[in-house]
Amino acid sequence: MSRIIAPVAAVVVGLAVVIGVGVGLAIPAAERAVVAAVEWALDEPAQHADTSGVPTEPDKDFGDVQVYDVLADGTLEPAVSGVAPEVWELFVRMVGTDVAGESIIQYRAGDAPDSDTLAYVYQDADPQYWTLAVNLAVADDPQLLVATLIHEYAHVFSFDDGEFVTDAACPTLALLEGCTADDSYLTAFYDTFWAGYSDAVDVENLDPDLAWQFYETYEEDFVSDYAATNLGEDLAESFMTYVIEDAAEGPTVAAQKLRFFDQYPELVALREHIRTELSVELGLR
Numbered sequence: 373m374s375r376i377i378a379p380v381a382a383v384v385v386g387l388a389v390v391i392g393v394g395v396g397l398a399i400p401a402a403e404r405a406v407v408a409a410v411e412w413a414l415d416e417p418a419q420h421a422d423t424s425g426v427p428t429e430p431d432k433d434f435g436d437v438q439v440y441d442v443l444a445d446g447t448l449e450p451a452v453s454g455v456a457p458e459v460w461e462l463f464v465r466m467v468g469t470d471v472a473g474e475s476i477i478q479y480r481a482g483d484a485p486d487s488d489t490l491a492y493v494y495q496d497a498d499p500q501y502w503t504l505a506v507n508l509a510v511a512d513d514p515q516l517l518v519a520t521l522i523h524e525y526a527h528v529f530s531f532d533d534g535e536f537v538t539d540a541a542c543p544t545l546a547l548l549e550g551c552t553a554d555d556s557y558l559t560a561f562y563d564t565f566w567a568g569y570s571d572a573v574d575v576e577n578l579d580p581d582l583a584w585q586f587y588e589t590y591e592e593d594f595v596s597d598y599a600a601t602n603l604g605e606d607l608a609e610s611f612m613t614y615v616i617e618d619a620a621e622g623p624t625v626a627a628q629k630l631r632f633f634d635q636y637p638e639l640v641a642l643r644e645h646i647r648t649e650l651s652v653e654l655g656l657r
Contacts, residue, residue: 425450433489434482434507446473455511456481463504463521465649467642475528477501483508490520499533499549514653515616522615522646526608530557545603547576557636561607565593565629575603593625615643616654 431437438456440448446469448457460479464472477496484507491506504524510517531549535556542551544559552559566572573579573586580601587600594600599609610629614620620630633639651657 431482433487434484437480437482440479442476442479444473455508459511466646476504478503480505481508485509491524493524493527502528515655518650518653519612523608523612526611530607577602595626615646
């Protein structure tokens with residue numbers, strides 16, 4: 373039986389990965405291409421794909437999307453074959469069955485080669501649950517796909533409802549989702565890297581022009597131009613790069629952002645799990 377998705381408008385927190393700006397790998401191999409020539413099961417069309425019975429809905433980024441409920445055990449309903457479920461299984465391998473089932477309540481899959489958006493996540497009306505939407509046009513590029521999923525999952529764990537507290541005074545960061553907890557990833561990332569700017573974009577900025585100006589002024593502070601969009605994108609891009617790069621060396625602020633995650637044993641363990649479990653897809657072996 374599927375879990376109920378509350379029919380209240382969910383909040384999108386600016387969490388899309390955009391082609392050309394959201395996947396730059398800047399530390400330490402600034403010019404290394406994201407695409408790797410590795411074998412990938414999705415390179416070959418599914419011979420017995422069955423998407424009959426999968427409901428579809430219109431999506432502003434991906435056109436018509438297949439809509440799946442995610443059950444508590446991490447499986448999809450309806451259970452069918454095809455590229456969309458294979459991409460979901462990749463995500464499950466990345467985060468683990470329990471985490472996938474506990475955090476994602478709906479999975480949406482579209483195929484929009486002309487869209488600039490690779491994927492996005494947003495919280496359900498019940499903030500412990502999220503929807504993950506993926507553009508299947510990226511499914512034949514394993515390294516780009518995995519990097520995208522890492523980025524999106526960084527949003528999930530950093531904007532998890534447990535990362536926020538009820539505090540009207542809010543001595544930390546008052547975001548659309550609430551007041552960040554004193555020991556949250558976002559609070560620590562802000563205090564370490566954003567608090568010192570006098571001319572930063574707003575921490576919830578969505579204006580790409582303002583983000584580009586900010587990036588041009590402080591290029592060595594960011595792992596990609598997309599990271600300069602806002603605080604959440606900076607953390608997500610930095611974590612993605614932390615996972616897929618071999619090391620974070622050098623004195624730049626961008627390199628310091630990668631080393632930031634070393635203070636969290638759970639994120640160190642997640643990095644090692646992803647690099648081991650998805651080593652082929654990431655081109656690590």
